[in-house]
Amino acid sequence: MILRPGADDIRLIAFYLGKVLLGLGLVMLVPTVIALFAQEWNSATAFVVGASLCIIVGSASSARFATRRPLTWAHGMVIVALAWLIGAVFAAIPMYLSGRFGDPLAALFEAMSGLTTTGMSVIHDLDHTPLSEDLYRHLLQFAGGQGIVIVVLSLFAAGGARIASLYVSEARDERILPNFIRTARFIFMVAGTFLVLGTTALFLALLGAGFTPARAIYHAINLFFASFDTGGFSVMQSSIIYYHSLSVELIVMLLMMAGTLSFGLHFALWNGNPRDVLRHLETRTLAITSTLFFAAVAFGLLRTGTYDSTEALFRKGFFTLVSAVSSTGHQVNVGDTYLTDWGVLAPAAIVGAMAIGGMASSTAGGIKAIRIGIAFKTLVHDVKRILLPESALVVTTYHAGKRRTLRDETSRAATTVLLLFLVTHLFGAMVGLLYGEFDITQTLFESVSVGSNIGVSIGVVSPEMPHGLMAVYIVMMWLGRLEYVAVFALMGYLLSLARGKAKA
DSSP: OOOEEOOOHHHHHHHHHHHHHHHHHHHHHHHHHHHTTTTTTTHHHHHHHHHHHHHHHHHHHHHHOOOOOOOOOOHHHEEEEEHHHHHHHHHHHHHHHHTTTSSSHHHHHHHHHHTTTTTOOSSOOOOGGHHHHHHHHHHHHHHHHHHHHHHHHHOTTGHHHGGGHHHHTTOOOOOOOSHHHHHHHHHHHHHHHHHHHHHHHHHHHHHTOOOHEEEEOOOOHHHHHHHHHHHOOOOOOOOOOGGOOHHHHHHHHHHHHHHHHOOOHHHHHHTTOOOHHHHHHHHHHHHHHHHHHHHHHHHHHHHTTTTOOOIIIIIIIIIIHHHHHHOOOEEEEEEEHHHHHHHTTTHHHHHHHHHHHHHTTOOSSSOHHHHHHHHHHHHHHHHHHHSSTTTTTOOEEEEEESEOOOOOHHHHHHHHHHHHHHHHHHHHHHHHHHHSOOOHHHHHHHHHHHHOOOOOSOOOOSSOOOHHHHHHHHHHHHHHTTHHHHHHHHHHHHHHHHHSSSSO
């Protein structure tokens, strides 16, 4: 029997949501300072309003509902699902006040796209966006890429022993260090190290491309956030095409690959254990699938005659594949190119790569390579059970941090989430078709990109897109980032509030 949550449960949820809003308010203070320094008064006003609302509501909620009650898994799931939804609503406030979005729904789309590191954009006149607003969009990707709750864990460490459920509920299933606070801080240490190295490398590459030092550092910082956090937002409408630099593209590719690597594997590399990375099921799955997808992309592009040189195949085909696999969404092609010049096979391979995405417990989106690997292992396991004698004991193992035995519950969980992603992709494609403005190729491509938090666009997402489709895409980004479980837990919690039996 489902028990209706009591007042103590609501208090606990409100307390942690207040902490999340406080963290988001602190994030908004960074572009506020930049706006004041750059004399972008309209932007500064928008950020002051947004940050004030977050801090006031967050502080009031944290103080009014303060509690030391431990969290259950149900609490953790509900808090995380609400944190990403409410966080996007509050993050959209300065965006809407900036006047660069047609209505509140468009601002919410942009905020959700940033926090979920999808990277789709519906902003008007991106090329002339104020510096502070551009930085804010990219900072949202950083906060979302590391995880909103991870940000809170690092800023508000008190009670860390009681919030393990928040960490896991945010689609992070690796506790790298024994303590979750230390795990969260290790994640930020990795991100900080890459921030210094990546920004420096991009700065030098942009100087070589003819940028002034001031423009080079500004673009380098934003490119880092968009690449390592696999977000894909860009400073310019033309994305990576704008730079016309092989050096920039190579550095961005390395950062995208680093972003799609799970933090558990970062920890293995950090401790000088590359063998663990090579043995990991996700590494092998991504290596095999990416090789197959690139072969299909190259063959498709060569057959259509779109590109006929090794450099073009690398800079256009391979870069796009890495952008898709890592779920970044950086583009070196105009969106219509996939529809008009790439034929059928190459775009289909990109769709497949987008659907799979990167690794679990990373900044990447998609179904995740670990689930694809487990699904394949399950298939092999079932075939063995059919072919071997009934008395034979079939045991299948795989390496994921350590040697693990494939269990029925693991197989079911992986297959269930995989099917949920596929159903969502098909639903998004069908909704797009209902508007009669796009064909199935366009809607399926865009639906997979949005639902897997990728961001590579074929042209469906734009400031003029239908509002109903925009709303559906917002929900798809939310579902994809949380990988369904937390959202379903929230729905069950709300149902229990309405229909469950009250607690004694």
